[in-house]
Amino acid sequence: MINVIGLGYIGLPTALMLASHGVKVIGTDYNNELVATLNTGKTTFKEEGLDELFQKAVNTGIKFTTEYQVADTYIVSVPTPYDKFSKKVDPCYVIAAVKDIMKVCPKGATVVIESTVSPGTIEKYVRPEIEAAGLVIGVDLNLVHAPERIIPGNMVFELLHNNRTIGADNKIIGEKIRELYSSFCQGEIIVTDIKTAEMTKVVENTFRAVNIAFANELAKICRHDNMDVYEIIKICNMHPRVNILQPGPGVGGHCISVDPWFLVGDYPSIAKVIDESMKTNDGMPDFVLNRIYEIMKEKDMIDVTRVGLYGLTYKENVDDMRESPTLQLLESQERHLATGLKVYDPFIKDDVVNNQYHDLNTFLEAVDFVVIMVKHDEIKENMDKLKAKIVLDCHNICKLPDVYHI
Ligand code: SAJ
Numbered sequence: 359m360i361n362v363i364g365l366g367y368i369g370l371p372t373a374l375m376l377a378s379h380g381v382k383v384i385g386t387d388y389n390n391e392l393v394a395t396l397n398t399g400k401t402t403f404k405e406e407g408l409d410e411l412f413q414k415a416v417n418t419g420i421k422f423t424t425e426y427q428v429a430d431t432y433i434v435s436v437p438t439p440y441d442k443f444s445k446k447v448d449p450c451y452v453i454a455a456v457k458d459i460m461k462v463c464p465k466g467a468t469v470v471i472e473s474t475v476s477p478g479t480i481e482k483y484v485r486p487e488i489e490a491a492g493l494v495i496g497v498d499l500n501l502v503h504a505p506e507r508i509i510p511g512n513m514v515f516e517l518l519h520n521n522r523t524i525g526a527d528n529k530i531i532g533e534k535i536r537e538l539y540s541s542f543c544q545g546e547i548i549v550t551d552i553k554t555a556e557m558t559k560v561v562e563n564t565f566r567a568v569n570i571a572f573a574n575e576l577a578k579i580c581r582h583d584n585m586d587v588y589e590i591i592k593i594c595n596m597h598p599r600v601n602i603l604q605p606g607p608g609v610g611g612h613c614i615s616v617d618p619w620f621l622v623g624d625y626p627s628i629a630k631v632i633d634e635s636m637k638t639n640d641g642m643p644d645f646v647l648n649r650i651y652e653i654m655k656e657k658d659m660i661d662v663t664r665v666g667l668y669g670l671t672y673k674e675n676v677d678d679m680r681e682s683p684t685l686q687l688l689e690s691q692e693r694h695l696a697t698g699l700k701v702y703d704p705f706i707k708d709d710v711v712n713n714q715y716h717d718l719n720t721f722l723e724a725v726d727f728v729v730i731m732v733k734h735d736e737i738k739e740n741m742d743k744l745k746a747k748i749v750l751d752c753h754n755i756c757k758l759p760d761v762y763h764i
Pocket of ligand 1: 507510613
């Protein structure tokens with residue numbers, strides 16, 4: 359039996375995937391409300407194919423609870439935030455989960471940590487907890503790190519098809535966990551050691567962060583000297599060895615905007631490119647805010663309440679707002695003691711910010727200037743409604759004439 363600890367964006371789909379492939383699974387989360395929702399038969403976030411997967415898993419007997427279970431394998435998918443000052447990973451949730459597991463687990467159980475951690479975290483923080491409890495690692499309890507790679511927006515497909523990495527202390531346990539993931543994973547599964555697995559995960563997200571930062575920096579250079587960054591990237595990408603990503607209003611989500619900081623925190627005197635890249639990405643919401651003021655000035659517009667931000671989520675077609683560039687921009691606006699920007703996102707039904715709208719048409723009636731912060735399909739399908747507006751398109755998706763870009 360597998361006990362999946364933490365039923366968030368990664369733990370829930372993983373638990374459902376295992377259960378729907380015939381593995382006996384119980385999902386545990388300390389959040390009563392979340393567990394109650396799952397037990398009423400509803401998923402807790404939107405993701406293509408998740409509801410169908412949920413139904414399948416429920417039919418094959420998955421259970422959800424707030425209690426830790428007696429199981430032979432535990433999969434830990436809890437958040438790993440970073441400390442805003444030191445930039446280092448904060449492993450408190452992982453440690454708490456391992457401590458709770460040790461209260462119930464039988465001798466010889468395996469703990470698989472899926473949460474993203476910086477290289478050495480398991481060595482530095484998790485092993486000592488287990489040893490302090492008087493358990494011998496490799497005898498009483500086995501440790502494995504199996505970082506996930508699925509992308510929000512395409513999670514179910516990627517869970518099935520991505521290659522995976524398993525880090526383990528010894529081959530036998532590594533192979534055992536590889537077999538568990540093979541129950542659903544059609545990709546290649548590599549077994550390595552724990553520290554290598556920790557590093558690969560952080561490096562993958564850092565690679566993307568640095569590449570996005572490069573695109574964002576190009577956008578700034580091009581803005582400074584009035585060049586078309588999109589045309590330039592398009593042409594450069596026709597070179598056989600160049601593949602530049604797209605600039606945008608900032609980098610959000612709980613991975614790419616967080617994980618690279620772990621390396622800066624742990625290796626501050628070495629990780630210079632990464633540090634600068636993260637600062638470049640983090641500066642984008644402010645850059646957009648400046649663009650808004652510049653364009654308002656150009657258009658002799660003085661009423662900021664006639665400006666609307668389209669999109670609140672961290673990227674297109676998901677309902678996840680964590681570290682979203684729009685939220686960062688609104689925060690920055692407040693720091694400048696200016697407020698009044700209107701906001702709308704089709705994926706956010708609750709009121710989460712001031713001046714938030716819940717219907718596209720009403721939102722558009724209330725503003726003259728629209729800033730496309732997120733390229734949801736909805737706005738792509740309704741571009742003609744922006745015809746009479748001033749538009750700042752942060753994603754280069756609007757083909758109307760006289761559109762502004764970052
Ligand atoms: N973004 C850009 N320009 C681009 C691509 C993305 O500005 O060209 C922005 C997005 O708008 C978004 C942010 O970057 O705000 C991150 O989005 P994303 O789609 O690049 O990635 P995530 O954070 O949704 O998922 C990433 C993925 N990692 C990699 O692609 C290396 C995913 O595979 C990981 O599983 C996930 O992080 C994770 O959980 O670690």
